[in-house]
Amino acid sequence: METKEKDTLLIISIIGLLLLGNVSSAVAAQFDSNSSVNFTNSTNCESPVTSEAKVKNVIILIPDGCSQSVETLARWYSGKPLELDNMVTGTVSTYSTDSVITDSSSAATAFASGYKTTNGFLSVGPSNSSVLSTLEIPPEELRYRPLATVLEGSKLEGKATGLVATSRVSHATPAAFAAHVDNRDNETEIMKQMVYENIDVVFGGGSSYLTPVADGGKRKDGENLTKTLLDRCYQYVDSRDEMMNLTTGRAWGLFASSHMMPDIDRSSLAPEEPSLAEMTEKSIELLSQDKNGFFLMVEGSQVDWANHANDPNYAVTDFLAFDKAVTVAVDFAKKDGNTLVIAFPDHNTGGMTIGSNSDSNYTSTTVEDVIAPLKGMKLSSTGLETKIGTDLSSENIKKQLKTWWGIDATDEDITEILKLYNNEKGLSLDYAISEVISRNHTVIGWTTHGHSGDDVPLWAYGPDHLTGHVDNTEIAGYIAKELGFDLNKTNSCLFTEVGEVFSKDNGDGKLDKNEYLLNTTDSSNPVLQIGDDKLPVNTNILIKNGVAHELEGIVVYAPVTGKVYIPSGALSLINETNGIKKNFV
Known part of the structure; x- marks a missing residue:
C-alpha cells in the first residue's frame, strides 16, 4: 500500500x-x-x-x-x-x-x-x-x-x-x-446556508436560487434571500459595470440566473457579465x-x-x-x-490528449494541425447549439458549423452527429457535435465524457x-x-451535536428548558427548539425572547441521522436564557 x-x-x-x-x-x-x-x-x-x-x-x-x-x-x-x-x-x-x-x-x-x-x-x-x-x-x-x-x-x-x-x-466547488x-443538487438549501455564512464577497451566477418561485426563482420555501442580503447590509450587483463601481464593503454579485457564459461566448451573448479575471481582481480589491x-x-x-x-x-x-x-x-x-x-x-x-486515434501520422503533427481547427471556432459548443436551434436539418447544422466553427462538415459528419444525439448514446446536441468534430476534424483525442x-x-x-x-x-x-x-x-467551535448536550423532547407536550425538538411543521424551513429558544436550520440565527442573535456559524441538520449541529457560541446564549448548568468543555 x-x-x-x-x-x-x-x-x-x-x-x-x-x-x-x-x-x-x-x-x-x-x-x-x-x-x-x-x-x-x-x-x-x-x-x-x-x-x-x-x-x-x-x-x-x-x-x-x-x-x-x-x-x-x-x-x-x-x-x-x-x-x-x-x-x-x-x-x-x-x-x-x-x-x-x-x-x-x-x-x-x-x-x-x-x-x-x-x-x-x-x-x-x-x-x-x-x-x-x-x-x-x-x-x-x-x-x-x-x-x-x-x-x-x-x-x-x-x-x-x-x-x-x-x-x-x-454549485459543487464553491458550495463545499x-x-x-x-446532496449537491439541493441548491436552494445550499444557497441559504451560503447567505447566512456571512461571506464578505461572493461573485458568480445563480441568482434564481435567491428568489422564490412566485418571483420567477427556484426557491420553494418562499424566502427572498436577495432581501436577506440587503437587510444584512450587503451591496448586491448584477452586472459588470455595477461590480466595477464597488470600492469597499461586503458584496454579492450574481450575474446570471443560472451559470455564467463560457468565456468565448461572453462578448457576443452576455457582454454585461464580468470575466473571471475581473471578478478576481475586484474580490481582492475589496x-x-x-x-x-x-x-x-x-x-x-x-x-x-x-x-x-x-x-x-x-x-x-x-x-x-x-x-x-x-x-x-x-x-x-x-x-x-x-x-x-x-x-x-x-x-x-x-x-484530453494532443493526439487521437484518427491521427495515424502523429509524428509529423504541426502546430497548425493542433491549433488551426480551434482558431476558427467563435463560440462554445453550447453557444453553437443555441445558434442551431430547433432546425436539425443537415443543411442548417452544416451552415452553423461553417459560420461559427469554420468547419466544412460532411454528410457523414452530420449523420454521425444525429446518430449520437438521437440513438446510440443519447448525447446532448453540443456533446454529439463536439465528439464528432474533434474526432474527424482535429488531432485532439478524448477518452470519456x-x-x-x-x-x-x-x-x-x-x-x-x-x-x-x-x-x-x-x-x-x-x-x-x-x-x-x-x-x-x-x-x-462550529458543530456541537445537540443531543450530546441537551435531552430530546420527552413527548409530554411541554418543552422543558433543557430539552430540544426539531420542528418540521414547515418542512422547507425546519426550526430547532431548545427550551424557549429557536434556531432556524441553515441560518446563523438564535431567537430568544423575540430577539435575533447572530451566531459564529450556521445550524446544520443531517436528515439521515436525525442529528442537529449548532455553533458552541449558541450554548452560552442558551445557558444564559434557560439557566442550564452544564459543562460544555
Whole structure:
C-alpha cells in the first residue's frame, strides 16, 4: 500500500478513537500533525490559533475538471508561456471515499475540510455505504457530520472571506467551502446556508436560487434571500459595470440566473457579465482592505463542462481565462509579499490528449494541425447549439458549423452527429457535435465524457508553498497551518451535536428548558427548539425572547441521522436564557 494511503487509513482510524475519547497524547499529537479533526465540545470560538500565522492571505484557484494536457494545449494556442507555467510544484491525488474517480463535491470537500467523503456530499462526513477497499470504514460518529472548512476557519480568525465562480455559486466547488449538505443538487438549501455564512464577497451566477418561485426563482420555501442580503447590509450587483463601481464593503454579485457564459461566448451573448479575471481582481480589491487578511477561492468552473462536452476550444479558452485570473492573484501576491497562491484542478475530465486515434501520422503533427481547427471556432459548443436551434436539418447544422466553427462538415459528419444525439448514446446536441468534430476534424483525442481518476497538477506561488505529491485532503490542513488556525478547534467551535448536550423532547407536550425538538411543521424551513429558544436550520440565527442573535456559524441538520449541529457560541446564549448548568468543555 502506498504511504499516503496508509496515512489516510491511520487518520480515519484515529478519528474514531478521538471521537470516543480513547486516544493517548502521543497518538493525538500525530493526529494533529495530519490536520484531522478532534470533535470535542467547546464554547471558545474566539481564537482557534495554534501558532503564529506564516501568511496573511491565501488565494485558491481551481480550474475545474482538467489536466496537464489542457495547459499544454493552451500554451500552443496562445503562442506564449502561461502564468501557471512558472508555478508548477507537484501533483495532487483526487479519489473520494467511495470511488477512484471523484466528483466535484467530494473533491472540494477534501481540500476545503481535510476529509474525503462520498461523491455528491458537500463538507459532511461519508455515508459508509460504499468505501474503497484500500480504506478503512470511517467511524460511525463521522457519518453525515458537518465538517468545518478553511473558509469558516479563516472567518473565525477574523479574516475576510470570498468565493468566485463562473458557475452558480451554489454549485459543487464553491458550495463545499460554505455549506454542509449530503446532496449537491439541493441548491436552494445550499444557497441559504451560503447567505447566512456571512461571506464578505461572493461573485458568480445563480441568482434564481435567491428568489422564490412566485418571483420567477427556484426557491420553494418562499424566502427572498436577495432581501436577506440587503437587510444584512450587503451591496448586491448584477452586472459588470455595477461590480466595477464597488470600492469597499461586503458584496454579492450574481450575474446570471443560472451559470455564467463560457468565456468565448461572453462578448457576443452576455457582454454585461464580468470575466473571471475581473471578478478576481475586484474580490481582492475589496477583501484586501481587511487588516486581518483574507481567504479567497476562485473557480474557473467551465473548463470542466468543456471537457465533459469534448469541446477543445471551449476548454482552452476558458483555461486561458482562468490563467488570467491566476495572473491577477500572483501580481497581487508579488506586491503584497505575504500572500500564498495555490492552484490545482479538483479532478480531470474528458481525458484530453494532443493526439487521437484518427491521427495515424502523429509524428509529423504541426502546430497548425493542433491549433488551426480551434482558431476558427467563435463560440462554445453550447453557444453553437443555441445558434442551431430547433432546425436539425443537415443543411442548417452544416451552415452553423461553417459560420461559427469554420468547419466544412460532411454528410457523414452530420449523420454521425444525429446518430449520437438521437440513438446510440443519447448525447446532448453540443456533446454529439463536439465528439464528432474533434474526432474527424482535429488531432485532439478524448477518452470519456465523464471524469477520470488520474492525478492533477499542483501550482503554487508565495512563501512556504506546497511541493511534491500531495493528497487533496492535505491541502486544507496546510492552508489552516499557514494561516495560523486549527481545523480541529474550528470543528469544535462550529458543530456541537445537540443531543450530546441537551435531552430530546420527552413527548409530554411541554418543552422543558433543557430539552430540544426539531420542528418540521414547515418542512422547507425546519426550526430547532431548545427550551424557549429557536434556531432556524441553515441560518446563523438564535431567537430568544423575540430577539435575533447572530451566531459564529450556521445550524446544520443531517436528515439521515436525525442529528442537529449548532455553533458552541449558541450554548452560552442558551445557558444564559434557560439557566442550564452544564459543562460544555
